Amino acid sequence: xxxxxxxxxxxxxxIKQYLAQGKRFDGRKxxxxxxxxxxxxxxxxxxGSCRVRIGKTEVIVGIKxxxxxxxxxxxxxxxxxxxxxxxxxxxxxxxPGPPRFEAIELSRVIDRGIRESKVIDFExxxxxxxxxxxxxxIDIYSINNDGNLMDAAGIGAIIALKxxxxxxxxxxxxQIVFGELTDKKLPLSDNIPIxxxxxxxxxxxxxxxxxxxxxxxxxxxxxxxxDGIISSIQKGNSAPLSFEEMEKILEIVKKSWKNIFKKIxxxxx
Amino acid sequence: xxxxxxxxxxxPGEVIAKGDDFLPGEGTEKxxxxxxALRFGLAEEINKLIKVIPLSGVYxxxxxxxxxxxVENITFNGWVIDINAPENAFLSLTEVPRYVNKNGxxxxxxxxxxxxxxxWSINKRGIDLSLKSRGLGKIDEGLIVKINxxxxxxxxxxxxxxxxxxxxxxxxxxxVGQNGFIWIKGxxxxxxxxxxxxxxxxxxxxxxxxxxxxxxxxxxxxxEKTK
Amino acid sequence: MAAKEFKRPDGRKxxxxxxxxxxxxxxxxxxxxxxxxxxxxIAIAAVHGPKKMHPxxxxxxxxxxxxxxxxxxxFSVSDRARPGKNRRSQEIDKIIEWALxxxxxxxxxxxxxxxxxxxxxxxxxxxxxxxxxxxxLALAHAGIPMKGMVSSVALGKxxxxxxxxxxxxxxxxxxxxxxxxxxxxxxxxxxxxxxxLDGKITPTQLKEVMKMAKKACKEIYEIQKKxxxxxxxxxxxx
Numbered sequence: 049x050x051x052x053x054x055x056x057x058x059x060x061x062x063i064k065q066y067l068a069q070g071k072r073f074d075g076r077k078x079x080x081x082x083x084x085x086x087x088x089x090x091x092x093x094x095x096g097s098c099r100v101r102i103g104k105t106e107v108i109v110g111i112k113x114x115x116x117x118x119x120x121x122x123x124x125x126x127x128x129x130x131x132x133x134x135x136x137x138x139x140x141x142x143x144p145g146p147p148r149f150e151a152i153e154l155s156r157v158i159d160r161g162i163r164e165s166k167v168i169d170f171e172x173x174x175x176x177x178x179x180x181x182x183x184x185x186i187d188i189y190s191i192n193n194d195g196n197l198m199d200a201a202g203i204g205a206i207i208a209l210k211x212x213x214x215x216x217x218x219x220x221x222x223q224i225v226f227g228e229l230t231d232k233k234l235p236l237s238d239n240i241p242i243x244x245x246x247x248x249x250x251x252x253x254x255x256x257x258x259x260x261x262x263x264x265x266x267x268x269x270x271x272x273x274x275d276g277i278i279s280s281i282q283k284g285n286s287a288p289l290s291f292e293e294m295e296k297i298l299e300i301v302k303k304s305w306k307n308i309f310k311k312i313x314x315x316x317x
Numbered sequence: 318x319x320x321x322x323x324x325x326x327x328x329p330g331e332v333i334a335k336g337d338d339f340l341p342g343e344g345t346e347k348x349x350x351x352x353x354a355l356r357f358g359l360a361e362e363i364n365k366l367i368k369v370i371p372l373s374g375v376y377x378x379x380x381x382x383x384x385x386x387x388v389e390n391i392t393f394n395g396w397v398i399d400i401n402a403p404e405n406a407f408l409s410l411t412e413v414p415r416y417v418n419k420n421g422x423x424x425x426x427x428x429x430x431x432x433x434x435x436x437w438s439i440n441k442r443g444i445d446l447s448l449k450s451r452g453l454g455k456i457d458e459g460l461i462v463k464i465n466x467x468x469x470x471x472x473x474x475x476x477x478x479x480x481x482x483x484x485x486x487x488x489x490x491x492x493v494g495q496n497g498f499i500w501i502k503g504x505x506x507x508x509x510x511x512x513x514x515x516x517x518x519x520x521x522x523x524x525x526x527x528x529x530x531x532x533x534x535x536x537x538x539x540x541e542k543t544k
Numbered sequence: 545m546a547a548k549e550f551k552r553p554d555g556r557k558x559x560x561x562x563x564x565x566x567x568x569x570x571x572x573x574x575x576x577x578x579x580x581x582x583x584x585x586i587a588i589a590a591v592h593g594p595k596k597m598h599p600x601x602x603x604x605x606x607x608x609x610x611x612x613x614x615x616x617x618x619f620s621v622s623d624r625a626r627p628g629k630n631r632r633s634q635e636i637d638k639i640i641e642w643a644l645x646x647x648x649x650x651x652x653x654x655x656x657x658x659x660x661x662x663x664x665x666x667x668x669x670x671x672x673x674x675x676x677x678x679x680x681l682a683l684a685h686a687g688i689p690m691k692g693m694v695s696s697v698a699l700g701k702x703x704x705x706x707x708x709x710x711x712x713x714x715x716x717x718x719x720x721x722x723x724x725x726x727x728x729x730x731x732x733x734x735x736x737x738x739x740x741l742d743g744k745i746t747p748t749q750l751k752e753v754m755k756m757a758k759k760a761c762k763e764i765y766e767i768q769k770k771x772x773x774x775x776x777x778x779x780x781x782x
Contacts, residue, residue: 056387056461057429066506073510091666092584094619104572108665110619131627136613137590137661139573144613144661146628187618187627189663191588192571226622328772329647329684330692330732346691355649355691357684357772373576374687375594403596403656467687524776
């Protein structure tokens with residue numbers, strides 16, 4: 049890989065020195081997010097979709113509904129499948145080809161955050177017990193990577209779910225009539241899971257890193273959080289975290305959830 | 318300036334001038350329809366010669382260029398340097414103007430270190446760098462900013478007017494590599510970031526005429542932000 | 545003639561394209577990028593390079609190379625498309641390369657590759673044409689030397705009537721002789737760099753189709769030109 053695409057060591061030193069003064073290159077506080085911009089309904093063919101921009105980072109998330117068979121151990125529950133493509137569109141670091149580890153991890157972390165928060169009532173996705181259930185597909189595409197794709201994807205996933213409507217279902221032929229959406233929303237509770245990732249750089253903890261900052265991340269923790277309840281955690285990268293650091297991360301995540309929720313609230317109705 | 322006013326944005330294939338009065342220069346071609354642009358950029362006519370100044374594209378190394386690069390590998394007799402070109406460049410031990418222990422090349426420059434160097438030769442074997450000139454050498458500390466290499470001339474300005482303006486206003490030392498990498502070193506990180514901001518402001522507007530005025534205005538508006 | 549009576553489902557004139565919007569510079573991290581929206585079809589394209597070709601055995605010391613990667617987003621079509629490459633998208637990759645290569649002046653980039661990535665956000669017929677239009681914009685935006693632009697449009701025959709720029713409903717038209725789909729790409733000087741056809745048509749009709757394509761591509765070229773020039777008009781103050 050072209051080494052020039054990563055933050056140079058001397059710039060990295062400056063970023064760390066500045067963090068130690070409690071400051072970041074773009075003027076943000078350590079626990080401050082970049083500007084979030086959201087647009088819903090960006091793909092008419094999807095049952096639900098949105099574009100999320102955090103600073104210059106951009107993802108598009110779409111929801112498709114399908115008919116599947118339930119798992120044997122949950123015959124009255126629908127299915128959820130989450131995929132992520134880190135497209136070569138979005139960064140010279142992403143090559144075409146089968147999904148790399150980053151894409152697999154991203155989709156799994158987002159999937160767990162959604163699933164475990166119980167925001168989706170899977171029983172309401174049952175069409176015929178043991179035979180036919182709805183499957184929700186959440187597909188995430190990176191459009192531009194300037195750091196923190198994870199949190200952009202997580203916000204995109206929950207907003208796209210909220211934006212989605214069931215397609216028309218032909219009960220006689222037991223199939224979906226595509227191209228016609230009903231008014232019926234997906235069975236979602238008011239528990240809004242938001243994935244928030246904190247990064248350890250030197251002795252500092254920050255959220256929402258730019259690409260330049262993310263390159264310096266020694267460890268990261270993504271927490272799926274919904275109003276006071278943690279439903280998923282993923283620690284990434286090999287640097288260990290002290291007890292105090294983990295406590296600090298929890299504080300920042302708690303605060304950030306409220307912040308982000310306020311900013312995206314109007315897209316969750 | 319009179320010549321700047323004649324600049325016009327053109328796209329590939331666009332006819333810039335018709336008839337036999339003009340000569341096709343860099344980035345253009347003469348066809349049956351007239352002189353056409355061979356890339357997206359600014360068309361400029363000076364003494365009947367038409368050329369297109371590109372606004373984007375990759376860095377093409379040229380002999381004599383000052384570049385900023387990153388040490389990618391160390392061999393038995395020198396350093397392999399990434400200079401933001403498709404080919405890596407090589408800095409031979411013999412092109413370092415001081416004694417370096419042959420068994421300890423990494424003590425002088427290690428992998429990941431950044432260096433200001435000059436291209437002294439380009440041939441079939443590759444690009445050769447030298448440190449044997451004033452202002453060249455390993456970068457100890459500061460900020461590295463990346464811009465498109467085609468915007469470098471605007472950052473430097475006529476006879477260095479633009480870069481001197483930035484240096485004066487931000488009190489930083491600035492070294493501009495022709496390959497689009499710029500090294501800023503100042504008293505404080507705030508000064509360096511102010512410099513970086515000014516450079517990015519210019520890079521984003523490199524196609525404007527009367528840019529110096531715009532930049533002076535920008536400094537006027539942003540001066541309170543520095544200490 | 546029966547053709548005069550023919551009414552298009554969305555009320556367009558026979559030689560009328562769907563509304564088009566284009567924007568250059570939509571992906572900041574790319575060397576060049578553009579969005580092309582034609583009716584309900586939306587394509588985005590990004591260019592990275594020229595850069596060293598990997599894997600090394602694909603390097604060509606005599607010239608630079610173009611490598612295209614076209615992809616439908618899974619939710620861009622009614623019935624979810626499985627993410628990743630399939631036979632269709634692999635063929636389209638090559639078609640797009642052939643359509644664009646003739647204008648590229650990349651001999652001077654030995655062993656290098658220019659990567660063009662195209663993502664279709666919303667598909668309503670003509671996705672490869674929208675992709676080519678976006679890609680041509682992105683290549684110019686990236687500063688790649690080119691002797692002209694490439695403009696692309698899908699022509700069609702619905703029953704016996706020739707029309708320009710099919711949408712999905714027209715592509716699925718089944719009355720009479722049904723639908724014939726003819727995507728065509730042209731250089732600004734009128735040379736054809738890409739033509740495909742699925743259906744049934746006479747050589748005489750095809751000649752007419754080519755004339756219609758030339759006119760439509762000219763309109764597309766003007767939109768491409770405007771989009772590129774507008775990309776430089778934003779930042780006077782700010």
